[in-house]
Amino acid sequence: MAHRKSASGLLRGETERKTALVVLNRPLSRWTKRLWWNAELRVLADGAANRIYDGPEEVSMRSKSEKEAREEVMPDAIVGDLDSIREDVKLYYQQRNVLVSDQSEDQDSTDLMKSLKFVQDEMEKKGCGTNEYTVAVLGAFGGRLDHVLGHLNLLYQYQDMDLVLLDNCSLAMLIRGGKTTIDIDEECEGPTCGLIPLGGGETRATTTGLIWNLDKDTHVLQIGGLISSCNKIDGKVVTVDADGPLLWTSELRGDDHCD
Numbered sequence: 001m002a003h004r005k006s007a008s009g010l011l012r013g014e015t016e017r018k019t020a021l022v023v024l025n026r027p028l029s030r031w032t033k034r035l036w037w038n039a040e041l042r043v044l045a046d047g048a049a050n051r052i053y054d055g056p057e058e059v060s061m062r063s064k065s066e067k068e069a070r071e072e073v074m075p076d077a078i079v080g081d082l083d084s085i086r087e088d089v090k091l092y093y094q095q096r097n098v099l100v101s102d103q104s105e106d107q108d109s110t111d112l113m114k115s116l117k118f119v120q121d122e123m124e125k126k127g128c129g130t131n132e133y134t135v136a137v138l139g140a141f142g143g144r145l146d147h148v149l150g151h152l153n154l155l156y157q158y159q160d161m162d163l164v165l166l167d168n169c170s171l172a173m174l175i176r177g178g179k180t181t182i183d184i185d186e187e188c189e190g191p192t193c194g195l196i197p198l199g200g201g202e203t204r205a206t207t208t209g210l211i212w213n214l215d216k217d218t219h220v221l222q223i224g225g226l227i228s229s230c231n232k233i234d235g236k237v238v239t240v241d242a243d244g245p246l247l248w249t250s251e252l253r254g255d256d257h258c259d
Contacts (some may be wrong), residue, residue: 047084
């Protein structure tokens with residue numbers, strides 16, 4: 001089956017595809033404002049509520065004061081075990097009828113996993129199947145390494161979901177086995193990119209649109225062997241024909257390239 005992937009409209013806030021945004025408990029990104037106002041659904045994972053409460057001016061479109069900005073930038077839900085959100089922040093949003101979902105009884109899933117399940121349920125209520133919307137997870141990199149590895153693992157767990165992980169400098173998404181076309185926004189993405197076989201075992205792939213293209217006949221990707229890191233995008237379209245899933249990652253350019 002042929003697939004098509006793109007984050008360009010998502011990054012520019014110009015996508016016609018429905019988007020759900022999950023914000024993690026990391027410093028707010030330069031992409032937060034664009035993603036926030038383009039999202040159909042906005043979910044804060046536990047302590048991310050503190051970040052939005054403390055820095056609403058970074059997200060606000062029109063407010064002049066911190067108080068006005070805080071009233072303007074209102075999430076749809078706060079989800080998690082709620083061990084990081086401050087009590088004053090929780091009370092503030094509860095008083096404004098924001099759903100605060102305490103899922104502390106579930107200790108077998110992370111706040112992000114809880115948030116993704118919430119997104120699935122809410123988008124289903126809106127009549128959207130899993131393949132009809134994109135979920136952007138902001139703040140997915142940086143911080144503790146075990147968190148980052150857990151986030152990458154979720155790309156493999158949620159293969160039926162169009163899931164994009166982002167921070168200030170990078171994005172990551174899963175390329176499923178078969179033929180995939182990746183549409184590149186040259187002003188926002190690149191030039192550095194990578195194709196990483198995190199799923200285990202050997203993966204063969206043939207690519208076009210990279211400076212150093214892969215060939216199934218000569219390149220075997222494998223953790224502990226060859227991985228295509230520090231590659232570079234060469235054009236507006238990258239194609240990948242792989243016999244298994246691969247992690248696609250691309251560098252995100254500075255603010256001056258995406259205005």
